[in-house]
Amino acid sequence: MANKTVTVKSSGGDYTSLNAALAGESADLVTNTCILTIECYAMQDTTLCSTGTGYTTSADYYIKVVVPTSERHNGTRSATKYRLEVSKGFGYVLTISEKYTRLTGLQIKNTHATSAGGISFSAGNTNTIIDSCLVYDSPGLGFNFAASNQLAVNCVAMSCETGFYQSSGTLTCYNCAAVNSTTYGFSVGGYDTIVAKNCYAGGSGTADYYVATNGTLTHTTSFSEDGSESVPTAAFATDSGCYFTNVTAGAENLNVTSASSSLYNTGTDLHADATWAFNVDIAGTARPDGAWDVGAFEYVAPSGAEYRPIFHNHYREMGMV
Amino acid sequence: MAKILMLAFDTFGADSEQDRFAYKIGHIVDVKPDTHVWGSAEGLPKFWRINLPGISVDKVIQFIDDKVDLTKPNEPVLTCIRKWKMDANALPTAIRNTLVTKGEITITKQTTFDGYMKLV
Numbered sequence: 001m002a003n004k005t006v007t008v009k010s011s012g013g014d015y016t017s018l019n020a021a022l023a024g025e026s027a028d029l030v031t032n033t034c035i036l037t038i039e040c041y042a043m044q045d046t047t048l049c050s051t052g053t054g055y056t057t058s059a060d061y062y063i064k065v066v067v068p069t070s071e072r073h074n075g076t077r078s079a080t081k082y083r084l085e086v087s088k089g090f091g092y093v094l095t096i097s098e099k100y101t102r103l104t105g106l107q108i109k110n111t112h113a114t115s116a117g118g119i120s121f122s123a124g125n126t127n128t129i130i131d132s133c134l135v136y137d138s139p140g141l142g143f144n145f146a147a148s149n150q151l152a153v154n155c156v157a158m159s160c161e162t163g164f165y166q167s168s169g170t171l172t173c174y175n176c177a178a179v180n181s182t183t184y185g186f187s188v189g190g191y192d193t194i195v196a197k198n199c200y201a202g203g204s205g206t207a208d209y210y211v212a213t214n215g216t217l218t219h220t221t222s223f224s225e226d227g228s229e230s231v232p233t234a235a236f237a238t239d240s241g242c243y244f245t246n247v248t249a250g251a252e253n254l255n256v257t258s259a260s261s262s263l264y265n266t267g268t269d270l271h272a273d274a275t276w277a278f279n280v281d282i283a284g285t286a287r288p289d290g291a292w293d294v295g296a297f298e299y300v301a302p303s304g305a306e307y308r309p310i311f312h313n314h315y316r317e318m319g320m321v
Numbered sequence: 322m323a324k325i326l327m328l329a330f331d332t333f334g335a336d337s338e339q340d341r342f343a344y345k346i347g348h349i350v351d352v353k354p355d356t357h358v359w360g361s362a363e364g365l366p367k368f369w370r371i372n373l374p375g376i377s378v379d380k381v382i383q384f385i386d387d388k389v390d391l392t393k394p395n396e397p398v399l400t401c402i403r404k405w406k407m408d409a410n411a412l413p414t415a416i417r418n419t420l421v422t423k424g425e426i427t428i429t430k431q432t433t434f435d436g437y438m439k440l441v
Binding site for chain 1: 326328332333334335340342343344348350351352356357358360361362363367368373385386387389391394397399402428
C-alpha cells in the first residue's frame with residue numbers, strides 16, 4: 001500500500017478533528033508499508049485527542065501529523081491558524097501512545113484549572129519527534145515526555161506549570177524554549193536525562209532548569225535567566241539579555257530583536273547533527289551554517305541591516321562565499 | 322443541540338495492557354453542535370453518526386472522557402482511553418440495524434441516550 005494523506009479541516013476535508021482522524025485511520029502501518037500523514041488546516045480544534053494504541057508502527061512506517069506552513073503559527077499564539085484548544089481536567093489535550101509519531105506545527109492549549117498539561121508522550125512510546133510546536137497557557141505540564149528517546153526541535157512552552165518534563169529515559173531538546181513557567185522551565189526526573197542544545201528558559205516561578213536526584217541535564221550552548229543547574233545566564237527581557245519581542249505572560253513573543261542578544265550566533269550548528277539534522281527555525285527561517293542562534297527563533301535583522309540568511313546560503317551554494 | 326461521532330470498528334493494542342488504550346466500537350470520538358457538518362470520512366464504514374436534537378452538547382460531552390485513576394489527584398493515571406462506550410449489541414434490534422446499515426440514528430430523549438451508554 002502506498003503512503004496515505006488525510007486532511008483535517010473545518011469543512012471540506014476528510015475529518016473535522018484530529019482525534020477523529022487518529023481514531024479512524026488506526027491500522028497496521030508496517031504491514032501496509034504506509035506512512036500516514038494527517039494534515040491539519042487552519043481552525044480551532046476543540047476535541048480531546050489521542051492516537052490510541054490501535055496502530056502498528058516502525059521507524060519506517062509511522063504517523064505524521066503536520067500543519068502545512070500556510071496553516072501554521074509563526075512561533076507565537078495565532079487565533080487564525082490550526083490550534084488544538086481543549087479544557088481537560090486531569091489529563092492532556094493530546095496523548096501520543098504510538099512509537100515513532102512525528103508532530104509538526106501544532107499549537108496546543110489546555111485551560112482547565114486541574115489540567116495535567118498540553119501534550120503527553122505516554123510510557124513506552126519511544127522515538128517520537130516533535131517539531132515547531134507550541135504549548136501555552138496551560139496550568140499543567142507543557143510537554144510531558146514519559147518515554148525514552150524523544151526529540152523536541154524548535155518547540156516552545158509559554159505560561160505553563162512546567163514547560164518540558166522528562167520522566168522516563170532521555171529527551172533531546174534542540175533549540176527549544178520554556179518561558180514564564182510557574183514552576184520549572186525544563187525538569188528532569190530521577191534517573192532520567194535531558195540533553196539540551198541551544199535551549200533557553202526564563203521567567204520560571206521556581207527554577208528555569210531542575211534536575212531531580214540522580215537525574216542528568218546535559219546542556220550545550222543553552223541559557224537560563226536564573227543560572228539554575230549551572231546553565232549560563234541571559235536576561236529574560238526585551239531590552240537586555242535575550243532581547244525578546246515580548247516577555248509578558250500570555251503574550252510572549254520570543255523573536256529576538258537585536259544582534260546584541262546573548263542568543264545571537266551563540267548556538268551550536270546542528271545542520272549536520274548525527275541525531276537530527278535541520279536548518280530552519282520555528283518560523284521556517286533558515287539557520288545559516290556556522291552561525292546558529294539559541295532558542296526557537298533565528299534572529300532576522302531589519303531589512304538592509306544584515307546579510308543573512310537567504311542570500312548567504314544562495315551565494316554559498318554558488319561557491320561564492 | 323448535539324451530534325456525536327462514534328467509532329464503528331475495533332482497534333487493538335499490542336497486548337492486553339496496551340489494548341486498554343485502543344479505540345473500540347462504541348467509543349465516542351467527537352461531540353459537536355448540531356450545526357456541524359462531518360467530514361467525508363466521518364461516516365460509514367468507520368463511524369456511526371448519532372443525532373441528539375433534544376440534548377445539548379454540555380449534557381453529553383462527558384461521554385468522551387478518558388478513564389483516569391484519581392487516587393492521587395496530583396498524579397492522575399490514565400487507565401483506559403474511554404470511560405464510557407455504547408454497547409451496540411444492547412440496542413433495540415431496529416435501532417441497531419439502522420445504525421449498522423445507514424450509519425446514522427436520531428435519539429431525542431437524554432434518558433434514552435444515557436441508558437445506551439455504559440461505563441467501561
